[in-house]
Amino acid sequence: xxxxxxxxxxxxxxxxxxxxxxxxxxxxxxxxxxxxxxxxxxxxxxxxxxxxxxxxxxxxxxxxxxxxxxxxxxxxxxxxxxxxxxxxxxxxxxxxxxxxxxxxxxxxxxxxxxxxxxxxxxxxxxxxxxxxxxxxxxxxxxxxxxxxxxxxxxxxxxxxxxxxxxxxxxxxxxxxxxxxxxxxxxxxxxxxxxxxxxxxxxxxxxxxxxxxxxxxxxxxxxxxxxxxxxxxxxxxxxxxxxxxxxxxxxxxxxxxxxxxxxxxxxxxxxxxxxxxxxxxxxxx
Amino acid sequence: xxxxxxxxxxxxxxxxxxxxxxxxxxxxxxxxxxxxxxxxxxxxxxxxxxxxxxxxxxxxxxxxxxxxxxxxxxxxxxxxxxxxxxxxxxxxxxxxxxxxxxxxxxxxxxxxxxxxxxxxxxxxxxxxxxxxxxxxxxxxxxxxxxxxxxxxxxxxxxxxxxxxxxxxxxxxxxxxxxxxxxxxxxxxxxxxxxxxxxxxxxxxxxxxxxxxxxxxxxxxxxxxxxxxxxxxxxxxxxxxxxxxxxxxxxxxxxxxxxxxxxxxxxxxxxxxxxxxxxxxxxxxxxxxxxxxxxxxxxxxxxxxxxxxxxxxxxxxxxxxxxxxxxxxxxxxxxxxxxxxxxxxxxxxxxxxxxxxxxx
Numbered sequence: 001x002x003x004x005x006x007x008x009x010x011x012x013x014x015x016x017x018x019x020x021x022x023x024x025x026x027x028x029x030x031x032x033x034x035x036x037x038x039x040x041x042x043x044x045x046x047x048x049x050x051x052x053x054x055x056x057x058x059x060x061x062x063x064x065x066x067x068x069x070x071x072x073x074x075x076x077x078x079x080x081x082x083x084x085x086x087x088x089x090x091x092x093x094x095x096x097x098x099x100x101x102x103x104x105x106x107x108x109x110x111x112x113x114x115x116x117x118x119x120x121x122x123x124x125x126x127x128x129x130x131x132x133x134x135x136x137x138x139x140x141x142x143x144x145x146x147x148x149x150x151x152x153x154x155x156x157x158x159x160x161x162x163x164x165x166x167x168x169x170x171x172x173x174x175x176x177x178x179x180x181x182x183x184x185x186x187x188x189x190x191x192x193x194x195x196x197x198x199x200x201x202x203x204x205x206x207x208x209x210x211x212x213x214x215x216x217x218x219x220x221x222x223x224x225x226x227x228x229x230x231x232x233x234x235x236x237x238x239x240x241x242x243x244x245x246x247x248x249x250x251x252x253x254x255x256x257x258x259x260x261x262x263x264x265x266x267x268x269x270x271x272x273x274x275x276x277x278x279x280x281x282x283x284x
Numbered sequence: 285x286x287x288x289x290x291x292x293x294x295x296x297x298x299x300x301x302x303x304x305x306x307x308x309x310x311x312x313x314x315x316x317x318x319x320x321x322x323x324x325x326x327x328x329x330x331x332x333x334x335x336x337x338x339x340x341x342x343x344x345x346x347x348x349x350x351x352x353x354x355x356x357x358x359x360x361x362x363x364x365x366x367x368x369x370x371x372x373x374x375x376x377x378x379x380x381x382x383x384x385x386x387x388x389x390x391x392x393x394x395x396x397x398x399x400x401x402x403x404x405x406x407x408x409x410x411x412x413x414x415x416x417x418x419x420x421x422x423x424x425x426x427x428x429x430x431x432x433x434x435x436x437x438x439x440x441x442x443x444x445x446x447x448x449x450x451x452x453x454x455x456x457x458x459x460x461x462x463x464x465x466x467x468x469x470x471x472x473x474x475x476x477x478x479x480x481x482x483x484x485x486x487x488x489x490x491x492x493x494x495x496x497x498x499x500x501x502x503x504x505x506x507x508x509x510x511x512x513x514x515x516x517x518x519x520x521x522x523x524x525x526x527x528x529x530x531x532x533x534x535x536x537x538x539x540x541x542x543x544x545x546x547x548x549x550x551x552x553x554x555x556x557x558x559x560x561x562x563x564x565x566x567x568x569x570x571x572x573x574x575x576x577x578x579x580x581x582x583x584x585x586x587x588x589x590x591x592x593x594x595x596x597x598x599x600x601x602x603x604x605x606x607x608x609x610x611x612x613x614x615x616x617x618x619x620x621x622x623x624x625x626x627x628x629x630x631x632x633x634x635x636x637x638x639x640x641x642x643x
Contacts, residue, residue: 048625065633065636065637065640068640069640124506124509128510128513128515129513129514129515130513130514130515146454146500148501148515149500149501227460227502227503227504228503228506230501231457231500231501231502231503232460232501232502232503232639233501233502235636235639235640239636239639240636243632243636246357247462247628247632248625248628248629248632249625249628250625250629
């Protein structure tokens with residue numbers, strides 16, 4: 001037996017075993033997160049000839065085009081997040097009141113099983129000049145409208161795609177609230193709105209913040225929808241990264257923009273995380 | 285412990301069997317058959333008349349293993365990685381130049397080629413492959429204007445400059461390509477599409493910015509779908525894409541402005557991975573045959589560079605100015621040369637800035 005263990009390199013003590021279980025996760029983290037990140041940073045600090053330079057960052061921060069693009073990305077990601085939040089919170093709240101809530105939740109998650117590109121193409125079918133929406137409007141005597149290639153259609157499709165990622169965490173945090181807390185609030189004389197305002201919403205803030213992270217961060221670098229639905233009338237940083245990696249082959253400037261996006265994401269994460277901690281401290 | 289050992293061993297045996305099976309199947313069908321009298325042809329999807337492949341097998345005895353790709357980049361990556369044994373493939377001219385520079389191609393032995401004189405001289409000896417050392421042209425085409433006669437009067441649109449007309453507010457779809465969009469703008473200013481002058485480029489960018497109110501969208505391959513669905517009145521796209529859109533909507537027409545445009549080529553080349561050179565030369569010569577080339581051109585609908593084949597096409601096709609523009613226009617067509625990294629970037633930066641223009 002003992003020889004077998006050595007041969008199989010099975011760790012003996014509990015601590016060793018725990019370390020052993022960490023290996024897959026650690027390897028994953030190293031190979032697919034840490035190494036690529038380092039490569040990205042190194043690439044962004046190099047010239048085409050492989051010398052160290054800060055020039056890529058200088059180009060980025062001195063270019064009005066890139067700065068405006070960054071502003072665009074943040075602005076649209078902000079709008080997408082707000083729209084999804086406004087729709088998702090009441091939905092999640094309502095879902096929680098239902099009897100078969102897991103079933104209704106499944107219906108909301110279902111669209112995420114379908115490929116993103118397929119969903120986008122489906123929207124082209126809906127929004128195009130001869131599409132379903134315009135055919136419907138036509139029934140009421142309204143002339144065909146230009147729906148595709150506008151900021152609104154872009155926001156609609158992006159919000160549609162992101163909504164499940166907002167509903168899920170909010171739903172979970174609402175489901176975790178002990179119903180007795182709400183009953184207590186009622187007993188103590190608070191009306192329905194006061195209960196919602198002072199008990200339910202603050203207790204579900206963790207879910208809201210997780211939702212914001214899950215929606216805002218990917219929205220920063222959307223690029224396919226900007227072309228297919230937005231007709232490149234909406235330009236975000238994702239467009240620039242795609243161009244630098246595929247067309248101009250300037251991977252260094254592409255990496256620089258990538259690094260800046262990552263920094264933006266870290267900032268978002270830290271803003272949404274810090275407040276959670278403060279909250280719980282106040283409570284504790 | 286014994287149980288674990290048994291299951292691990294049986295898993296191992298199973299894996300070995302699967303691996304053997306996979307190898308067996310890959311020699312049967314997989315990426316590139318490597319034995320027997322075969323030809324491994326790596327081509328764009330639906331880019332050859334299937335009847336010709338059968339005829340080739342019948343005449344020469346070589347079986348054709350036909351595999352397809354959907355972008356130059358995908359084809360390039362697969363060939364560069366190795367592990368394939370494609371004998372012939374068909375890159376566009378810019379990819380041909382790139383593959384040539386990276387030594388991914390084998391030079392063609394002209395003494396083994398027949399029917400070279402069938403080709404139209406205008407389409408040989410191009411800037412991307414002088415003396416056709418590595419390639420033979422397969423099809424050629426242009427960049428042009430695709431319009432829908434329901435919304436656009438044919439006489440309103442004849443030249444690139446007409447795109448700037450106030451009649452076309454929010455009606456034009458552009459192809460998402462820096463080279464092409466700046467290219468036709470340069471052409472309206474009588475400049476080369478390969479200009480390496482910062483002043484020319486800046487002037488073109490300035491003019492392009494004033495086109496923005498007319499631009500509905502800047503999209504890629506979707507153009508043919510959008511145009512067939514009548515989402516836009518006018519699109520700037522390639523003749524091949526235009527032909528596909530036109531086959532789905534009879535209101536669409538394509539035109540190449542008489543002041544000139546871009547001339548593009550798809551070319552047959554022999555990648556470094558080629559294993560069946562006899563088969564490859566047999567196929568090249570088979571395709572050089574005017575009868576076969578004409579049949580292929582009629583099936584695909586693109587323009588053939590084979591002069592003898594062209595003469596064999598039905599008159600309706602030969603006189604179709606949309607896809608076989610007259611000699612005067614062809615003379616003014618310009619081929620893109622490889623700009624190199626620095627200028628590729630300048631073109632793309634200018635295009636990106638244009639895209640950022642507010643309506």
